[in-house]
Amino acid sequence: MTPLLEARELHYRHRSDAPEAVAGASVGVRAGEVVGVIGPNAAGKSTLARLCCGLLTPHAGEVLLRGTPLSRLPRRERARRVAFLPQQQPADLTFTAREVALMGRAPHLGLWSLEGPRDRARAAAALAEADAADLADRPVTQLSGGERQRVFLARAFAQDAALLLLDEPTASLDLAHQVLLVNALRRRAREGGGALLVLHDLALAGAACDRLVLMLAGRVLAEGTPAEVLRPEVLSPAYSTQVDVVPDPATGQPLVAPRIAR
Amino acid sequence: MNRSAATRAALAVAVLAPLVVVALAVGLTTGAGAMSLRGALNGVEPDATVLFRLRVPRVLLAAEVGAALSVAGVALQALLRNPLADPFVFGLSGGAAIGTAVVVAASGTSVGAAAMSAASLTGLLPAQLAAVAGAMAAALLVFALGRARGRLEPTRALLVGVVFNSFASAVVLSVEAILKPEQTQAVLLWLSGTLGYEALPLLAGAGVALLVPALVLVALAGRLNLLALGDEGAAALGVDVARTRLLAFFAASAAVGISVAFTGLVGFVGLVVPHAVRLLTGPDHRVVLPASALAGAAFLVLADALSRMLFHGLGAEPPVGAVTAMVGAPLFVALLWSRR
Numbered sequence: 001m002t003p004l005l006e007a008r009e010l011h012y013r014h015r016s017d018a019p020e021a022v023a024g025a026s027v028g029v030r031a032g033e034v035v036g037v038i039g040p041n042a043a044g045k046s047t048l049a050r051l052c053c054g055l056l057t058p059h060a061g062e063v064l065l066r067g068t069p070l071s072r073l074p075r076r077e078r079a080r081r082v083a084f085l086p087q088q089q090p091a092d093l094t095f096t097a098r099e100v101a102l103m104g105r106a107p108h109l110g111l112w113s114l115e116g117p118r119d120r121a122r123a124a125a126a127l128a129e130a131d132a133a134d135l136a137d138r139p140v141t142q143l144s145g146g147e148r149q150r151v152f153l154a155r156a157f158a159q160d161a162a163l164l165l166l167d168e169p170t171a172s173l174d175l176a177h178q179v180l181l182v183n184a185l186r187r188r189a190r191e192g193g194g195a196l197l198v199l200h201d202l203a204l205a206g207a208a209c210d211r212l213v214l215m216l217a218g219r220v221l222a223e224g225t226p227a228e229v230l231r232p233e234v235l236s237p238a239y240s241t242q243v244d245v246v247p248d249p250a251t252g253q254p255l256v257a258p259r260i261a262r
Numbered sequence: 263m264n265r266s267a268a269t270r271a272a273l274a275v276a277v278l279a280p281l282v283v284v285a286l287a288v289g290l291t292t293g294a295g296a297m298s299l300r301g302a303l304n305g306v307e308p309d310a311t312v313l314f315r316l317r318v319p320r321v322l323l324a325a326e327v328g329a330a331l332s333v334a335g336v337a338l339q340a341l342l343r344n345p346l347a348d349p350f351v352f353g354l355s356g357g358a359a360i361g362t363a364v365v366v367a368a369s370g371t372s373v374g375a376a377a378m379s380a381a382s383l384t385g386l387l388p389a390q391l392a393a394v395a396g397a398m399a400a401a402l403l404v405f406a407l408g409r410a411r412g413r414l415e416p417t418r419a420l421l422v423g424v425v426f427n428s429f430a431s432a433v434v435l436s437v438e439a440i441l442k443p444e445q446t447q448a449v450l451l452w453l454s455g456t457l458g459y460e461a462l463p464l465l466a467g468a469g470v471a472l473l474v475p476a477l478v479l480v481a482l483a484g485r486l487n488l489l490a491l492g493d494e495g496a497a498a499l500g501v502d503v504a505r506t507r508l509l510a511f512f513a514a515s516a517a518v519g520i521s522v523a524f525t526g527l528v529g530f531v532g533l534v535v536p537h538a539v540r541l542l543t544g545p546d547h548r549v550v551l552p553a554s555a556l557a558g559a560a561f562l563v564l565a566d567a568l569s570r571m572l573f574h575g576l577g578a579e580p581p582v583g584a585v586t587a588m589v590g591a592p593l594f595v596a597l598l599w600s601r602r
Binding site: 050053055075076077078079080083084086090093094095096099103104106107109111112113114115116117120159 | 266268492497500
């Protein structure tokens with residue numbers, strides 16, 4: 001089966017005089033797969049995510065969505081195939097949570113952008129999926145950071161795209177909502193969807209993802225199952241920090257901890 | 263609260279339409295002179311002339327301009343993502359002022375006077391044409407200078423617009439130094455926004471011409487909502503941000519340009535009506551745009567009626583632009599306070 005996402009040998013620099021932010025990175029997501037992109041700050045993770053949804057155009061290389069080059073898809077068709085959630089959500093919106101979730105339906109609406117009962121049902125379901133149903137009538141300005149993040153996750157869910165590209169989706173979420181999000185992503189994967197997550201929390205990355213891509217300086221340094229990538233001899237040089245990895249006594253999943261002298 | 267945008271828009275229109283009707287009734291029945299409505303309808307003179315030649319055209323003009331400025335204000339606030347944007351933010355007021363002042367000054371010279379009389383033959387006032395040309399040129403300039411790396415940057419565009427308007431006032435002040443006092447007064451009066459008496463076919467033409475930008479903006483309403491997510495957020499939902507901005511900019515500028523041609527610079531309407539409407543309807547542009555058109559029409563018709571009533575006390579009509587600000591500002595603050 002054709003992968004949901006295939007990004008090949010991407011190159012991108014933000015300014016002509018800057019070094020390449022992404023320097024020949026390749027990444028793919030198959031249907032049913034949750035893939036995590038990890039790496040130190042400024043490794044090119046967020047830029048890679050933006051290249052994969054067409055917000056940025058690579059200077060070289062190619063992005064395919066289900067086999068079709070991204071550059072040949074009209075904008076709205078792109079938005080029906082891939083939903084992107086940036087790291088930071090706007091806090092000054094006077095729209096309610098329900099209105100924000102409904103914005104996810106935009107690529108499905110016609111000329112006058114009027115949503116129908118089906119769109120409103122999808123938005124309501126997406127709010128429930130992100131545990132934000134009780135926030136529906138509150139303006140975004142009144143929400144806490146974590147609540148806002150859940151509302152914007154609902155917006156991404158409502159988009160009904162097979163591929164989700166989420167940049168640091170768990171950063172402002174409490175533990176319960178991190179678990180909830182991972183479960184929602186795994187459920188979507190079982191139903192034939194896929195996700196590419198940019199993550200800093202390596203333990204969560206190990207628990208949530210089928211595959212991990214470790215980036216450094218715009219390149220893919222290592223790729224494989226969490227057990228293959230989350231090893232001290234791989235992580236320590238990448239993060240320039242001594243890292244310990246121990247198996248979780250209950251599940252056997254790798255737990256990652258930086259070694260902090262005190 | 264869980265109503266569709268179409269339902270909420272229909273509700274807002276249903277609430278505001280009667281307000282417009284009331285405003286029109288007030289506008290038609292108030293004025294400097296006494297007029298019998300029954301007499302006018304039965305063709306009694308001079309009542310019929312007062313109603314059909316003076317009041318109907320003036321009330322229609324006020325309604326059209328009020329609606330156009332309000333809709334343009336909504337669009338510009340959305341596309342610049344700034345609540346302080348008003349219809350003249352892209353340097354339109356400065357451009358219009360320069361155009362008018364220069365033409366009035368030129369009319370004092372022999373070449374200018376000849377050009378003026380030639381233009382007058384076409385039935386259009388050269389000062390008005392110059393104002394519209396100046397406004398449009400300024401808008402294009404500010405829009406072009408407000409861009410960076412191939413796209414419009416709201417903060418940059420706002421700053422350029424503010425700076426340009428200051429520059430324009432300096433130019434106008436310099437030009438005024440060489441004008442005769444009565445010319446200066448004509449320029450000032452016109453720049454502060456006045457409603458005149460236009461022929462009905464011209465008003466009908468303007469109404470149709472204003473419908474085009476209004477419909478374009480209503481069609482863009484959903485995308486204007488998404489611009490609130492930021493350029494990247496909107497683009498990720500399939501919006502062509504640059505094209506949406508450009509279309510909204512041209513539609514709003516066309517609406518403002520047509521208004522300026524008839525009435526000069528009527529301030530305040532396009533800034534305050536959208537905000538007042540948003541306090542009542544929420545931020546959804548699919549509701550705010552049609553609601554602002556109606557509220558703006560009612561507001562300017564009532565403000566104009568008030569300025570004609572003030573004739574009794576003052577012996578002269580204050581420009582409607584002064585009335586909109588004097589009445590509108592306290593009203594708006596009251597509305598803000600009641601909604602804390």
